[in-house]
Amino acid sequence: MNTTTDLILIGALAAVWLTAGLLADALPVARTARELRRRARALSTVVGAGVAVFLAVPIVTALSSGESAAPAAALFPAVPAVLVVTVTARRLTRIRQGAGAFATAPMAPAPPALVAAAAHPLLATPLQVTGLAALIGVPVAAGLVEVPGADVAGIAVTVAAVVVLVLAVRHAVRHSRLNLAVLAPLGRGRVRPAMQSRTEAYAALPEETAVSTPAVHEVDLAA
Numbered sequence: 078m079n080t081t082t083d084l085i086l087i088g089a090l091a092a093v094w095l096t097a098g099l100l101a102d103a104l105p106v107a108r109t110a111r112e113l114r115r116r117a118r119a120l121s122t123v124v125g126a127g128v129a130v131f132l133a134v135p136i137v138t139a140l141s142s143g144e145s146a147a148p149a150a151a152l153f154p155a156v157p158a159v160l161v162v163t164v165t166a167r168r169l170t171r172i173r174q175g176a177g178a179f180a181t182a183p184m185a186p187a188p189p190a191l192v193a194a195a196a197h198p199l200l201a202t203p204l205q206v207t208g209l210a211a212l213i214g215v216p217v218a219a220g221l222v223e224v225p226g227a228d229v230a231g232i233a234v235t236v237a238a239v240v241v242l243v244l245a246v247r248h249a250v251r252h253s254r255l256n257l258a259v260l261a262p263l264g265r266g267r268v269r270p271a272m273q274s275r276t277e278a279y280a281a282l283p284e285e286t287a288v289s290t291p292a293v294h295e296v297d298l299a300a
Contacts, residue, residue, distance in 0.1 A: 087218035104195040109183065117176060153213050
């Protein structure tokens with residue numbers, strides 16, 4: 078078993094996906110559209126690097142001689158990585174394109190809708206879960222944990238479920254808080270027309286009342 082090669086592969090896998098999770102967590106903090114676009118591009122690049130490391134694991138282990146624990150260790154982050162490729166990548170592309178629409182005004186504030194979309198649970202949670210799952214695979218690659226193992230598998234599933242729940246709740250609360258900034262202008266816009274309609278009542282001018290009064294007296298005298 079080539080432990081050094083396995084540790085390099087799984088260590089690189091964990092480092093890349095942990096970095097992606099940190100970048101995703103800092104994405105909604107962008108203040109300008111230019112900064113949001115730059116962070117989205119950097120996150121897309123890191124995600125692409127993570128996918129490349131995933132593809133390199135079976136290729137390197139197939140070329141190396143002897144048994145390897147890297148494929149078994151890479152199975153832990155494989156499931157959340159599939160969610161990243163199918164769901165998170167599409168959301169990240171929309172955010173990058175939306176921020177790119179402000180290329181002519183790079184210092185414009187980041188739109189609240191894009192900031193709320195950057196804090197969506199389906200964007201950051203899969204990336205962070207993938208990084209933590211890849212980190213769990215490091216002891217497997219080092220040969221400290223044997224896979225399969227009933228006890229280890231049960232503990233790993235329990236810990237992973239708790240971590241996913243905590244991360245999902247955290248990002249859901251954050252997304253809801255930022256989403257209020259998107260809905261607040263709509264609430265103010267609904268109140269303004271009602272206030273304006275109350276002040277648009279018609280009032281007769283003094284000239285109109287002065288002209289209409291003699292006309293009534295003339296009719297009465299003629300009668």
